[in-house]
Amino acid sequence: MKVRAPRGTNDLLPQDTAKWQYLEDKSREIFTCYNYQEIRTPIFETTDLFRRGIGEATDIVEKEMYTFIDKGDRSLTLRPEGTASVMRSFLENKIYGQAQPSKYFYSGPMFRYERPQSGRYRQFHQIGVEALGTDNPALDAEIIVLGVQFLTELGLEDLEVHLNSVGCPECRKNYRKKLLDYFKPYLEELCSDCQDRYDRNPLRILDCKADRKQEFMQDAPKIYEELCTECDQHFKQVQQHLDILDIDYMLDARLVRGLDYYTKTAFEVIYQGLGSQDTIFGGGRYDGLAQEIGGRDIPGIGFAMGVERILLTLEEQEIELPIDQSMDLFITTIGEEAEQAAFKYLYSLRQAGLKVEMDYLGRSVKGQMKCADRNNANYSIILGGDELNKGVATIRNMKSGEQVEIKLDNLVQEMKKRIE
Numbered sequence: 001m002k003v004r005a006p007r008g009t010n011d012l013l014p015q016d017t018a019k020w021q022y023l024e025d026k027s028r029e030i031f032t033c034y035n036y037q038e039i040r041t042p043i044f045e046t047t048d049l050f051r052r053g054i055g056e057a058t059d060i061v062e063k064e065m066y067t068f069i070d071k072g073d074r075s076l077t078l079r080p081e082g083t084a085s086v087m088r089s090f091l092e093n094k095i096y097g098q099a100q101p102s103k104y105f106y107s108g109p110m111f112r113y114e115r116p117q118s119g120r121y122r123q124f125h126q127i128g129v130e131a132l133g134t135d136n137p138a139l140d141a142e143i144i145v146l147g148v149q150f151l152t153e154l155g156l157e158d159l160e161v162h163l164n165s166v167g168c169p170e171c172r173k174n175y176r177k178k179l180l181d182y183f184k185p186y187l188e189e190l191c192s193d194c195q196d197r198y199d200r201n202p203l204r205i206l207d208c209k210a211d212r213k214q215e216f217m218q219d220a221p222k223i224y225e226e227l228c229t230e231c232d233q234h235f236k237q238v239q240q241h242l243d244i245l246d247i248d249y250m251l252d253a254r255l256v257r258g259l260d261y262y263t264k265t266a267f268e269v270i271y272q273g274l275g276s277q278d279t280i281f282g283g284g285r286y287d288g289l290a291q292e293i294g295g296r297d298i299p300g301i302g303f304a305m306g307v308e309r310i311l312l313t314l315e316e317q318e319i320e321l322p323i324d325q326s327m328d329l330f331i332t333t334i335g336e337e338a339e340q341a342a343f344k345y346l347y348s349l350r351q352a353g354l355k356v357e358m359d360y361l362g363r364s365v366k367g368q369m370k371c372a373d374r375n376n377a378n379y380s381i382i383l384g385g386d387e388l389n390k391g392v393a394t395i396r397n398m399k400s401g402e403q404v405e406i407k408l409d410n411l412v413q414e415m416k417k418r419i420e
């Protein structure tokens, strides 16, 4: 039997990785302008970190984790997301002793045992940011704007910013009662998962994908109308800061995270054209998380975006990233002596920082020319016995067709001149 890649994983071949590198570079460039710095945490962590940091009553912890026992009898889990690890690292390295806020970004693979489909994989990739150490609402707005700027600079359009506040455990107590009262007469009509959620975690009924279309969902009490004074103030200030920057957003009471340590702001950025996996990024505030994983009281806010979903959106919107896959020079050779000379020239050119190539398959001159085309060479040069004897050769500009004779001794300088 042939060995295949595990279900829900993807190979990224060079035509793909060029796009990935572009996205990663672009995100770095923009995040750096906002003074976020890169953090790299382990791919696996103690299982307990995610149980506590994501919450027992979530799909991720209940059904989606890749958990295994290592040879030392420890329970470890491949990270399903990045926030818990960043917070763990912040606490473990005592970063709270330094001036705050601490602003981080990360990018890398995440693992969830889900049913693979378009925009949903078992190994997928996130680019995320986290701002720790202050609950200033300006940062909530900054984080949303940062994500939107990144996507907009990629050329994406028609993005919807959905905004909500899930308040604090205090406001949620009252809200929970209201929800239970409201849903009581509809209990029979809810899906079986939601009937279960009714007692355990009624907020989650609001974002149920199965029940979303039910008519009575429209009139469910809205959490942002039930906030305590502090949470209400915070929510208004987040909106004010978005207004200052003229960012369009819509209030969306359906956006919830049912766990106590998710507080205040929750948001998602959606592109409807993606179908059922239409969220490109989502995030929010998690002021109770640090204490949940055994640390002190550290507020934080962040988001994570799915790289695969960005790429799907780019495809859907028919956007070509400005990726340069051309090469500077292709050397075509005639005969063994020329091949050896070319081998040496290539070395000098590469040492000078130029991207250059030759043929390795003993192709005919015509075959080598085709090769130069396939490689998107900007210039080509033909080396044969004649050229070597005279010490001169002709550089051809592949686009304009222009040809110039140069001294072979000056090849590196001549090429550098042309590339700059």
Ligand code: ATP
Residues within 6 Å of the ligand: 081, 112, 114, 119, 120, 121, 122, 123, 124, 125, 126, 277, 279, 280, 281, 282, 283, 304, 305, 306, 307, 308, 309
């Ligand atoms: P969904 O509702 O789509 O399952 P989620 O609430 O589980 O999303 P988060 O945990 O907030 O998603 O992750 C942030 C982002 O990471 C998502 O908006 C999405 O772009 C991406 N993402 C999450 N799970 C996957 C997956 N299995 N495959 C690909 N991308 C994913």
Ligand code: MG
Residues within 6 Å of the ligand: 059
């Ligand atoms: Mg999910």
